[in-house]
Amino acid sequence: MSDPEKELGKAGEERAALYLKRQCGYRILQRNYRTRLGEIDIIARDCDTIVFVEVKTRRSLCYGYPAEAVAQHKQFKLKITAQSYMARYRLWDVPCRFDVIEVMPGPGGALRLHHIRHAFWPGM
Numbered sequence: 001m002s003d004p005e006k007e008l009g010k011a012g013e014e015r016a017a018l019y020l021k022r023q024c025g026y027r028i029l030q031r032n033y034r035t036r037l038g039e040i041d042i043i044a045r046d047c048d049t050i051v052f053v054e055v056k057t058r059r060s061l062c063y064g065y066p067a068e069a070v071a072q073h074k075q076f077k078l079k080i081t082a083q084s085y086m087a088r089y090r091l092w093d094v095p096c097r098f099d100v101i102e103v104m105p106g107p108g109g110a111l112r113l114h115h116i117r118h119a120f121w122p123g124m
Contacts, residue, residue, distance in 0.1 A: 012057025012103035013041050015111050019101070020044050024115075026051065035084045038077035043085060050096040052082045054119070057103040057111075066102040067116055075120050082122070098122055 013031070020026040026044040033040045042053035054074070056066030070078075078098060086092060100119040106112030 008059065009055075009057050012111065013055045015103055016053065016055045016101040016113065017042055019113050019115070020051075020053070030085075033081070033085055035081055037084055038081035040078060040081050040085070048095060050086070050091060050094050051099055052078060052085075052096065053099045053101055054078060055101045055103060058105075060105060065114075066104060067100045067114075067119065070100050070119065079122060096122055 017028055017031060020042065021028055021044075024046070026046050028042060028044050029050075030043040031041065033043055040052050041055040042051075044051045044053060054070055056069050058066045075098070082096065082098070086094070086096065097117070098119050098121075100116045102114040102116070104112050104114070
């Protein structure tokens with residue numbers, strides 16, 4: 001039996017990856033990068049910058065905007081997971097940033113994206 005919430009999240013991540021690739025010109029390096037520390041939905045390259053992207057998908061805005069769910073604890077987990085990635089691939093001298101992509105219902109049932117660049121500071 002399928003989980004509708006997981007399917008919605010997966011659809012949101014797919015839509016976000018296509019947007020980053022086709023409309024922003026990013027090169028997708030990895031999706032669903034997991035360590036014991038956490039997970040990063042999308043890791044991409046924007047020119048010379050590594051971009052760690054958290055995708056938040058919602059069916060409605062009843063409980064607020066999706067980015068509001070990327071609170072301090074989630075940011076910390078993303079940062080330490082990103083550090084793990086940077087160390088694994090020896091990318092310490094490469095600039096990086098954290099973006100959030102909100103995926104929300106739009107007109108006519110279509111998904112609407114809101115890309116928040118530099119959503120939070122990478123410093124620990």
